[in-house]
Amino acid sequence: MMISPRPVDLTGAAHERVYRALRTQIMHGELPPGESLTLRGIGKQFEVSMTPAREAVRRLVAEGALTLSSSGRVSTPELSNDRIEELAALRALLEPELATRALPRAHLALIDRLEAINHGVSQMVARQDATGYIRMNLEFHRTLYLRAQAPAILAMAETVWLQLGPTMAALYARLNRTEPPHNHKLILAALKAGDDPGLRLAVRTDAIQGLRMLRN
Amino acid sequence: MMISPRPVDLTGAAHERVYRALRTQIMHGELPPGESLTLRGIGKQFEVSMTPAREAVRRLVAEGALTLSSSGRVSTPELSNDRIEELAALRALLEPELATRALPRAHLALIDRLEAINHGVSQMVARQDATGYIRMNLEFHRTLYLRAQAPAILAMAETVWLQLGPTMAALYARLNRTEPPHNHKLILAALKAGDDPGLRLAVRTDAIQGLRMLRN
């Protein structure tokens, strides 16, 4: 090829761009569990060589977003029930902590924004849009947790979401739910009331209910 | 070069070997905070080209074991006080959970092994060997947590240890402690007694005490 008309984007290294795009796809559940990817395929999709694709994939494997077969092939993970339970337990551990830390900093403007996002969540539920639902749901949680000023803990929580992404989409698509997000309303009520125990419980319940859908 | 007399190790890809070696060095605190690494330097050290070195580094950056400057340079992280507090909070969240899960599976042989490891910890304290102390301390915790049968949670805990590695070594080296690990004895006592609340408290205290040494 050797065209290279693209000198550099300072923050936009090619591998970074590929990484972000794949990460978003995986976290939003746009890839089904067990989907297999190839370095050359990724490279062609993003118009780069294998090298940046390899680095992006390596990063995602390190985060648990992709699985590496013994021969080096990569695919989205197919989670066992035990692993799903573990990841749900991690959400139940991390997210109440983030909520508690965010609570004293949650002023009215934040709650308004959360309610707007929550409205979007309801729309996605009504529209039966699994990927849209996941995206809005994550935005709801992330918007709240960003106020916790705890980037290391938030990064851990996002890693868990990432690992759950493909499986969550498959689960949500399988059982077409019509319920609006009840727990989100509880979260908002507890935020308004400044009720920390209630907030922790609501967040914990919301995080764990994804696990209930596993019982089949 | 083009020698390549080394066909393949099935599990021993070069980048894997480099990754494991660097990871161990970082987790054991053999690299001081702020140490800068170069891809060519790593490659020369392990007798590989830049490619496997790059992949290993990319993985470690994704795990938070190394930091990436804006120009792509990598170095061991220099943690802020806030970040150390966050990581200590993560240990305080994750490790009691792992201990609780390990408790019903902790039979006598395991406790014996933990006591042997703990003896090794005391030796390292007496010897003022910071790296050796960290290594033994981690082995103590990992040996216990392996019984929890919770690989995802354990992986998260190890990621936290990894991020704390260089800083821990610097802290331990700075204040030469002579105390034997009191909290480890409490952990062992709670294990023997089957005392879950006591075990959780002892583990939590042990995890957090690394934070106390930050107050300077």
Added chain:
DNA sequence: AGGGCCAATTCGTGATCACATTCGCGCCAT
């Protein structure tokens, strides 16, 4: 008709190279 075997294709791995950027160090001017 079904299953196992072989070959062609596909794929990951690692090496090497070109290139732009960045870092570091010494020199010169003030």
Added chain:
DNA sequence: ATGGCGCGAATGTGATCACGAATTGGCCCT
């Protein structure tokens, strides 16, 4: 003596190639 400037060395990035292993699909044998 000191501070800024510039040039050379060093570094990360991405492309490409060679190679061996693994996968896949078709063909033949039973």
